[in-house]
Amino acid sequence: MVGGPHLFLFHRRGNWDRHLLPPVAAKVRSAMASENKDGEQHRHQEVGHKSLLQSDALYQYILETSVYPREPEPMKELRDITAKHPWNLMTTSADEGQFLGMLLKLINAKNTMEIGVYTGYSLLATALALPDDGKILAMDINRENFEIGLPVIQKAGVAHKIDFREGPALPVLDQLVEDVNSIRLQISDFQINRRLDELKIEFCAQAKNHGSFDFVFVDADKDNYINYHKRLLELVKVGGVIAYDNTLWNGSVVAPPDAPMRKYIRYYRDFVIELNKALAADERIEICQLPVGDGVTICRRVK
Ligand code: SAM
Ligand code: CA
Structure with missing residues (x-):
């Protein structure tokens, strides 16, 4: 049972909230109450919340304690705007946004790429984390949604x-x-007096973008991830990072095939499972699959 044992412990210990600020404790308490009452029914109350943590209360605690207080104002503004959009389920969660920003700074990323922008929450997290001359090649089939977030990105001074x-x-x-x-x-084998048809002439093309990216965030059509991977391994530098998002696909990767699932979850499930196997077997990368958001697999190119 998700949340059960942990909540039980919370109650038995008593005074569990004495270390929390009153508004934080109130939110955690309310998350625990709704969870106690309805089990998993209320799990997706936060926009972008697909946490695999033991309880909603614990997730709420992380958000209230470590994420929201440190969230840059433009990211909060974009999160609020996105929350009103009908497809808000697609947005990157605030804790994952914070994780991406930290990762980008740790690896000193400068030249980056994002596949799947939506309203731009992860894009803004990236843009804020990069140095002033950093670059993001951002791609999406839908410009309209990108334009919802664009004014916030411009106001934050990172659109360039x-x-x-x-x-x-x-x-x-x-x-x-x-x-x-x-x-x-x-x-090759050039010698004076050689006949022209004896010379070995080769044309060497110098690839412009091979090994030129420090970081790529992939968060788009899951049935294409494996195709992206083939190309991205040429484009990211050795030591660079590709992050594949949603690699736990709403938990469906461990669900029995006949389990009830929403249609789009079922459709992409097998692609995500195949991708996870392929990444684990790929010797050109080191990997680390994290239960952040809906699961994110960090791949570091080593060959
Ligand atoms: N990273 C975004 C964020 O932080 O809000 C969320 C991206 S959303 C989960 C997936 C996006 O991928 C959608 O905006 C969709 O339009 C885009 N997409 C789907 N298929 C695509 C494709 N073939 N090429 C580029 N973008 C695609
Ligand atoms: Ca995602």
Whole structure:
């Protein structure tokens, strides 16, 4: 039972909330009360909340104690705007936004990419974490939603870091992989007086974008993640990081095939399971799958 044993412990110990500020304790108490009453029914009360923690109260505690007090004002504003949008389930949660910002700073990321922008919460987290000359190539098939968040991003003074491309990401990645800086003519075994048809002439194309990205956040169509992975491994530098979002796919990765599931969860489930297997078996990367948000797998390119 999710939450059960932990809540029981909370109650038995008594005075569990004495270390909390009164408004925090009130929110945690209310989350515990709704959970006690309705079991899992109230689990998705926070926008973007797909936590795998033992209880809603614990998740609420993290948000109230460590995330919201440190959330930059523009991110709070964008979170509030997004909460009113009908597809708000798609947004990155505040705790994952904080995690992304921290990760980007830890690896000193400068040249980055985001696949799947929606209203731009993770994009803003990235833009705020990068240095002033940092770059984000951001892709989404839907420009309209990006434009909901754009005024907040502009007001935050970080829009200059973003190159937004409307459309499917795969052709953009293909183009990035193909683009060359220059073509070098190489003549081997050159000797004076050699006949022209005896010379070995080679054209060497210098790939422009290979190994040029420090960080990529993938948060779009799950059935394409494996296709993105093939291309991204060429584009991210050795030592660079690719983060795949939603790799626990609402917990469905461990659900029996006949378990009741929403249609879109069922459709993408097998793709996510296959991706997780492929990432675990890929020797070109080191991985770490974290239960943050809906599960995020951090891949560090090593080959
Ligand atoms: N990272 C976003 C955030 O923090 O709010 C959430 C992204 S949302 C889960 C997924 C997004 O992927 C949607 O906005 C959708 O339009 C976009 N998308 C779906 N298929 C795509 C594709 N083939 N190429 C680019 N974007 C795509
Ligand atoms: Ca996501």
